[in-house]
Amino acid sequence: MAATELAVPPRPRVWPRIAVVTGALVVITVLTTLPTLGGVEVDLDAIARNWGNGAERIGKLFRPDLSILPRTWEPLIETIEMALVGTAIAAVLAVPLSLWAARPSNPRAATRRGVRLVLNVVRAVPDLVYATILVAMIGVGTLPGIITLILFDLGIVVKLVSEAVDSADASYMEAGRAAGGTQTQINRLTTLPQMWPMFASQVLYSLELNVRVSAILGIVGAGGLGRLIDEVRGFYRYDSLATIIAEILVVVILIELLSNFLRKRLR
Amino acid sequence: MPDRTQRTEAGAHTTPASVSWPIDLSHVTVRYPNGVTALTDVSLHIASGEMVAVVGLSGSGKSTLIRTINGLVPVTSGAVRVGPHTVSALSGRPLRALRGHIGMIFQGFNLADRASVYHNVLVGRFAHSPTWRTVLGIAGANDRDIAMRSLESVGMLDKVWGRAGALSGGQKQRVAIARALSQEPAVMLADEPVASLDPPTAHTVMSDLLHINRERNLTVLVNLHLVDLARQYTTRVIGLRGGKVVYDGLAAHATDADFEAIYGRPIQSRDRLDR
Numbered sequence: 001m002a003a004t005e006l007a008v009p010p011r012p013r014v015w016p017r018i019a020v021v022t023g024a025l026v027v028i029t030v031l032t033t034l035p036t037l038g039g040v041e042v043d044l045d046a047i048a049r050n051w052g053n054g055a056e057r058i059g060k061l062f063r064p065d066l067s068i069l070p071r072t073w074e075p076l077i078e079t080i081e082m083a084l085v086g087t088a089i090a091a092v093l094a095v096p097l098s099l100w101a102a103r104p105s106n107p108r109a110a111t112r113r114g115v116r117l118v119l120n121v122v123r124a125v126p127d128l129v130y131a132t133i134l135v136a137m138i139g140v141g142t143l144p145g146i147i148t149l150i151l152f153d154l155g156i157v158v159k160l161v162s163e164a165v166d167s168a169d170a171s172y173m174e175a176g177r178a179a180g181g182t183q184t185q186i187n188r189l190t191t192l193p194q195m196w197p198m199f200a201s202q203v204l205y206s207l208e209l210n211v212r213v214s215a216i217l218g219i220v221g222a223g224g225l226g227r228l229i230d231e232v233r234g235f236y237r238y239d240s241l242a243t244i245i246a247e248i249l250v251v252v253i254l255i256e257l258l259s260n261f262l263r264k265r266l267r
Numbered sequence: 268m269p270d271r272t273q274r275t276e277a278g279a280h281t282t283p284a285s286v287s288w289p290i291d292l293s294h295v296t297v298r299y300p301n302g303v304t305a306l307t308d309v310s311l312h313i314a315s316g317e318m319v320a321v322v323g324l325s326g327s328g329k330s331t332l333i334r335t336i337n338g339l340v341p342v343t344s345g346a347v348r349v350g351p352h353t354v355s356a357l358s359g360r361p362l363r364a365l366r367g368h369i370g371m372i373f374q375g376f377n378l379a380d381r382a383s384v385y386h387n388v389l390v391g392r393f394a395h396s397p398t399w400r401t402v403l404g405i406a407g408a409n410d411r412d413i414a415m416r417s418l419e420s421v422g423m424l425d426k427v428w429g430r431a432g433a434l435s436g437g438q439k440q441r442v443a444i445a446r447a448l449s450q451e452p453a454v455m456l457a458d459e460p461v462a463s464l465d466p467p468t469a470h471t472v473m474s475d476l477l478h479i480n481r482e483r484n485l486t487v488l489v490n491l492h493l494v495d496l497a498r499q500y501t502t503r504v505i506g507l508r509g510g511k512v513v514y515d516g517l518a519a520h521a522t523d524a525d526f527e528a529i530y531g532r533p534i535q536s537r538d539r540l541d542r
Contacts, residue, residue, distance in 0.1 A: 172387075175377035175443070178337055179450055180366030180394025185401040189386050189393075190379035197381070 060238035061245075068240040072228060072247060079224035080251065082142050082217075083210035086149030091203045093150070094157040095192075098199065101158055102165035104173055105191050107183065116162075123155035127213055131222040145214055145222035152213060153206040157199070164198045165191065197266045204259035211255055215248050287315040287484050288350030288368070288453040290336055295345035295355075297331050297510075305331035307510045308345070313503075315350075318480040318487045320497035320518065323507035324530055329490040332507065333456050336488065337369040338362050350453055367394025370447030374459035376439040380432030384423065384442050387431045388414040391449030410449075417445040421475060437468035444475055455479060457489040461496065466540050473500045494526050495539045 035041045099105040100115045127148050134144030172194070176186035218226020225244060232240040290313040297306040305328045313319055323329050334340035335347050338354045347354040352365050370391070378387045392410040393401065400407065406414070418424045421441040426434065431442060440460060447455060457476060461469035477500050480487045491497050497504050497518055504521045506514030506529030514521070514529050523534050530538070 171373070171375050171377045172379040174339070175371070175373065175446065176390050176393060178339060178366060178369070178371040178456075179391050179446070180363040181390065181401075182363065182393070182398050184398050185393045186390075188402050188404070189390060190382055193382040193386065194379050 057238045061242040063239050064242035064246060065237070065239035066243055068232070068237075068243050069247075072225065072244055075218070075223075075225045075228050076247060076251070078142060079211065079214045079218075079226075079248075082145050082149060082214045082224055083207060086146045086210055086214070087153055087203060087207040089146070090150045090153030090157060090206065091199075094154055094161065094203070095199070097154065097158045098161040098165065098195070099187050099191065101162035104168075104170035105165055105183070105187050115158075119155060119158050122151050123159065125151075127152045127217070128220060131217045132220045135221040140221040140223075142223035145217045145224060148217055148222060149210050149214060153203075153210065156206050156209070157202045160202045161195060161199050165195050168194065200266055201263050204262055208252065208255050208259055211248070211252050286350075286453045287486050289313060289315045290454060290486060290488065291346075291348040292332075292335070293346050293348075295335060295347060296343050297328075297335060297340060298343045305340075305510050306335070306342075309510075309512055310345075311505065311512065311515070313486060313488065315486050316480070316484040317503060318477065318501045319489070319503045319505060320501035321488060321490045321505045321507060322492060322494075322497050322514075322526070322529055324492065327507040328510040329507055330458055331510075333371075333458050333488060333490055336454070336456055337366050337371060363394050367450055368453045369456060370450045370452035370454070371456040371458070372440065372443045372447050372460050374462045376436070376443045376463070378431040378439055378443060378446075380430070382431060383427070384418070384429055384431050384434070385414065385427050387442055388418055388427075388446045388449050391417070391446040394450070413451065414445075414449050417448040418442070420448060421445045435468075436464050437471060440464065440468075440472050441475065444472070444479075448479070452485065455485050455487045457487070459490050459492070461540075462492070469496070469540055476500065493538060493540045494523070494534060495541060497521070 032040060033042055097115060097119070100111055101119065103112065106112045106115075130148040130151055131144055134147055138144045138147075170191075172190050173186050176190060214223075215225045215229070218224040218228070219230045221227070225248065229241065229244055232238075232244070290311070292309055292311045295306055295309045296304070298304045309328075309332065321329050321332060331340050335342050336349060336354065338347075338357065342355045345355070349365070349369065354362070354365065357365055379390075389401075389406055389410065392406065392414065396407060396410055415424060415427065418427055421444050423438060423441050423445060426438065426442075431439065434442065440463075455476070460476070461472050464472060473496055476487055476489060479485050487501075489501065491501075498521065501518045504514065504516060504518045504525075505512060506525070508529055508531055514525055516525070526538070527534055
């Protein structure tokens, strides 16, 4: 074979697009940082002025006061309980919701869009807003915290799992349809085992997040360690705060190790 | 007591162990929403118990033709009749009930890889069992028995509790055949069932289909693009080109020239399984 001229198609020009994107980024940055143009004020001087205050507190954080430990056990266990109960209830609710939110497992556009819309709204509201409203509605305690965690988890798990079902190969559904199955039958017997590993993985991830989130929720009165955090912060006891933060860190790492171990076994 | 007799009669009607249906297409045209016309004025009669190959190149309309028979693809005009039913007039529950009597196997096997072989075969019992039973995950003794017998008949019973994804290609297709058999079908459709398999396995699967056709006198319609398999395993060849029937005759009489006319090009080595 003699070397012949290759008919390479002309390479598409990309530099105009790159120029437009770069230009847009520059304009947005300038607009958002110039106070005269209505942007946010970035005052670097403030850091230098207030450095003394911050340094003292950070210093205290590095000398944790362990005497508070006995008082933390009960709220710590409450926090872990909230995380577990919230995750478990959210997991049960997420199974049908994920199936309804994905196109292959729910061909009806109306209900699918409905479920997706509701979940988008649920996800858009910050968890502290839920906790604040629920504390006002139900009263101080773990229940508003647990409901907040359920809403928070549903937003994450249903979105990620339904998107995984959307993008996964669904040829087995054609077989179910050809055999005369209803969508519910197909979902129960075949879609469920297909999405199970992804589902379990997301539920474990949401459990990890829940420990962090539920530690904060107590600040607005929704139970758990947050209540204690709010208290010691109020008294400027940054040394005690350091102990609580270290405790949360340990629990989060332990749960992460456990969920990593379980997730590996899923594959 | 009268209730019981009725149920037995219904059971006898819905489990036609030896019933086989003819297939009739009259002036069937299928146009997809994207404007592509896949079938143009196709009329066919397939008698019950026939073993028919539908041959043609990819894009000739084979897959569409076979999917009009169980209503997976709706016809734009014309009528499809299977046994006593008019497929093209049905939808919803009656269509699902009819599909329960039409077994189908696919080129890509279409198994749920992470589910067990047992659950994959139970898919074949969908139309014959109420939804609540499937949802609760309790198969009736009859469904379970039929599923096991189907697996036994394709020699896959020892894998029943294993994961479908762990099987080889040939084993997957045999599980898929068991799934179709567990419907106790009156018609069997196969869309390129051996295109993803190596030659020895392809012969095994075609033999299984031939066996089903002879043993149960079941109407079998199989899409193929391999000339030698069509001749060896089927009795009648229907050739499709550009969505039209261009050949219809006995498989034994179909010459290479006939296949070349169907394909619109000379026969090549890739048109045969055994080169």
